[in-house]
Amino acid sequence: MKKSISIMLTALLFVSVLPGCQSSGTNPDVIKIGVFEPLTGDNAGGGELEVEGVKLANELFPEVLGKKVELVIVDNKSDKAEAATAAARLVEQDKVNAIIGSWGSSLSMAAGNIVKDAKVPAVGASCTNPQVTLNNDYYFRVCFIDPFQGTVMANYAISKLGAKTAAIIQEVSNDYSVGLASFFKDSFILNTGAEDSIVDTENYQTGDKDFSAILTNIKAKNPDVIFAPGNFTESALIIKQARQLGIETPFLGGDTWETPDFLSVGGADVNGAAFSTFFDKSMTTTDAAKTFLSEYEKKNPGKEPAAVTALGYDAYILILDAITRANSAEGPAIRDALAQTLNFQGVTGSTTLDANGDAVKDAVIKTVEDGVFTYLDYVAAQ
Amino acid sequence: MKNINGKTVLTLGVIAFTLILAFILNGALDSYVRRILNLCAIYAIISLSLNLVNGFTGMFSLGQAGFMAIGAYAVAIFTVPAELRASGFYLEPMMPLLANIELPLIAALLLGGLLAALVAFVIGFPVLRLRGDYLAIATLGFSEIIRILFTNMQSVTNGALGIKNVPQLSNMFLIYLAAVITIALLHLLLTSSYGRALKAIREDEIVAEAMGINLLKHKLAAFVISAFFAGVGGGLYGALLGTVDPKNFIFTLTYNFVLIIVLGGLGSISGTVIASFIITIGMEWLRFFDEPLKLFGIEILIFRPGLRMVVFSVLLMVIVLFFQKGIMGQREISFDMLRRIPLRFGKRREDR
Structure with a gap:
């Protein structure tokens, strides 16, 4: 018995050494782009969607400067320590020229110092926390950051819905939700000119199911709009329970709402909920968007591309564009080219990177109509 | 001194060799391998702290993530350069009391360890009266409470946004020094009369009490010491990553260490160290x-x-x-054992 086990283990060792030999050794004719994303663990869903976009872009544009582009995809297990190791592996072991990733701002932040020290530029697809790129010359992103999104929704509430007062429900353990809520608040107070225009701020924890206490408080304050950015399941439950309590106030949120689960959990109650996002199918203003949509349709018939998939695609083509402009695949050269990105035409519209490396781009406002996400409005970048 | 004999010299030699090796490798290895080896040592420290409670004292605690969080936040709050703090705390400014206090890493690590120990002392009194599953649930709850507290203390911990720009620690020598000190102190503790009392409690609480061992006092001591090392380990973990946020310290983090001590052997220092290396390197x-x-x-x-x-x-x-019983069970690697290995193989052959 023991013998067979040891034979099995030895066999496993041999099998494992084989592919290990193949991958080592750097090839000067290949440009490597590392992708570190959560492919297992809590955030696997989001990571998978981004990788989908990156892979699609790689199939369509497999070459730059006459060299083949190779993707090195590593899993970061939705774990911060693992994200840092994965990034270190990409820069040290695989010697990648640039990095894409990661879904989840805290995972991206864990890789921040590593890409900075190794002088390998990284482009985040959907990490919206301002701290990711702050004080880091080598981190960029193709999505807009929380402050802009918060401002967009505040302006929308005031100008389009004529709101004078608002209540905020934030997912307090989620950096994204807290950041967005705070910028919404600042912008709303600034634009209405009234300190007390935010009538209530309520907190909940990720995973909460019952929101009646929060909603009863809000009902008593009777705000004109409720801003509730956060995880889609909890947000959908909040809206559902609000309607059950007889609250007819319109709900506003952020880009995380744009998932099928939001619709299935919320049902008819989420009709009319509005949120800001990066991309809409009907807004195919750029050539890249047309290519992306038709190719995506070909690969996944009948499936709607997620905004993060489009962003993953954009991150890839932006890096390729930067390599072409720099005419070099050296880290610092790509970095300089990325920093000068001006009106880059991606799937999610025209992108300009500011001094921090954050994308300045237009936002789309969508709503739910009869159980489908529909285009509502368009807010130009400031 | 009478007790300096060959073995002590040999032990000191091994320690010196480890540290010199760490010092040399620090310059020779690339940052990827260095990072993994550093993580191994940090995980070893935290797992050892958990093993002191779970393996040597026979209690079942799952609060390590909470103690780590305290240590990591102590390092994050006090070592970030004061001028970089405002840019991170953009939702709510940092508490003015803390905003300008800057500590060197070692002081912050010790502070984190002591704070964790203090918290362990306070919660230990009520919680250590519980046994088995109940203790596990109470400590698990404690680690979640710590995390939720840190999420809500916006002006101290920057809430869910986390703290960035923690000066990075990638010096293998320092981390391995911390690991060696932890191992040495735990070894000294466990071979002392206190350590034997802890093992007695593990084997049978009633018998131990009948022999005159004060149960609460000894359990509390083990729990507090464990929290101290977990705090220091958490601080090193935060410094290695360079960023800290509450989601990092979700209770599943503790399971990594439970896995390590079960695999290495509940009640074995060397087993825990071996398992930390196997698991961390194995994953990569x-x-x-x-x-x-x-x-x-x-x-x-x-x-x-x-x-x-x-x-x-x-x-x-x-x-x-x-x-x-894990790789090592309750045994330890010792020079005697290493000497006996060739003998053992010889004996087996005779048996056949």
């Missing part, structure tokens, strides 16, 4: 399962991201099935 080494593989020109479909986790789980099951 198995990464090739995530890469696409072409054998004889055919792409094998199951080689895709996520496969390594499957393989890892299978390996763990194999180990748990065939080494039910």
Whole structure:
């Protein structure tokens, strides 16, 4: 018995050494782009969607400067320590020229110092926390950051819905939700000119199911709009329970709402909920968007591309564009080219990177109509 | 001194060799390998702290993530350069009392350890009266409470946004020095009369009490010391990553360390250290399962991201099935044992 086990283990060792030999050794004719994303663990869903976009872009544009582009995809297990190791592996072991990733701002932040020290530029697809790129010359992103999104929704509430007062429900353990809520608040107070225009701020924890206490408080304050950015399941439950309590106030949120689960959990109650996002199918203003949509349709018939998939695609083509402009695949050269990105035409519209490396781009406002996400409005970048 | 004999010299020699090796490797290795080896040592420190409570004292505690969080936040709050703090705390400014206090890393590590120990002392009194599953639930609850507290203390911890720009620690020598000190102190503790009392409590609480061992006092001591090392380990963990946020310290983090001590052997220092290295290096080494593989020109479909986790789980099951007490059980690697290895093989041959 023991013998067979040891034979099995030895066999496993041999099998494992084989592919290990193949991958080592750097090839000067290949440009490597590392992708570190959560492919297992809590955030696997989001990571998978981004990788989908990156892979699609790689199939369509497999070459730059006459060299083949190779993707090195590593899993970061939705774990911060693992994200840092994965990034270190990409820069040290695989010697990648640039990095894409990661879904989840805290995972991206864990890789921040590593890409900075190794002088390998990284482009985040959907990490919206301002701290990711702050004080880091080598981190960029193709999505807009929380402050802009918060401002967009505040302006929308005031100008389009004529709101004078608002209540905020934030997912307090989620950096994204807290950041967005705070910028919404600042912008709303600034634009209405009234300190007390935010009538209530309520907190909940990720995973909460019952929101009646929060909603009863809000009902008593009777705000004109409720801003509730956060995880889609909890947000959908909040809206559902609000309607059950007889609250007819319109709900506003952020880009995380744009998932099928939001619709299935919320049902008819989420009709009319509005949120800001990066991309809409009907807004195919750029050539890249047309290519992306038709190719995506070909690969996944009948499936709607997620905004993060489009962003993953954009991150890839932006890096390729930067390599072409720099005419070099050296880290610092790509970095300089990325920093000068001006009106880059991606799937999610025209992108300009500011001094921090954050994308300045237009936002789309969508709503739910009869159980489908529909285009509502368009807010130009400031 | 009478007790300096060959073994002590040999032990000191091994310690010196480890530290010199760490010092040399620090310059020789690339940052990827260095990071993994650093993580091994940090995980060893935290796992040892957990083993002191779970393996040596026979209590079942799951609060390590909470103690780590205290240590990590102590390092994050006090070592970030004061001028970089405002840019991170953009939702709510940092508490003015803390905003300008800057501590060197070692002071912050010790502070984190002491704070964790203090918290352990305070919660230890009520909680350590519980046994078995109840203690596990109470400590698990404690670690979640710590995390939620940190999420809500916006002006101290920056809430859910976390703290960035923690000066990075990548010096292998320092981390291995911390690991060696931890091992040495725990070894001294466990071979002292206190350590024997702890083991007695593990074997049978009633008998231990009948022999005159003050149960609460000894359990509390083990719990507090464990929290101290977990705090220091958490601080090193935060410094290695360079960023800290509450989601990092979700209770599943503790399971990593439970896994390590079960695999290494509940009640074995050397087993814990070995298991920390096996698990941490193993996770990285198995990464090739995530890469696409072409054998004889055919792409094998199951080689895709996520496969390594499957393989890892299978390996763990194999180990748990065939080494039910972990790799080392309750034994330790000692010079006597190493000397006996050739003898043992000789004996086996005779048996046949």
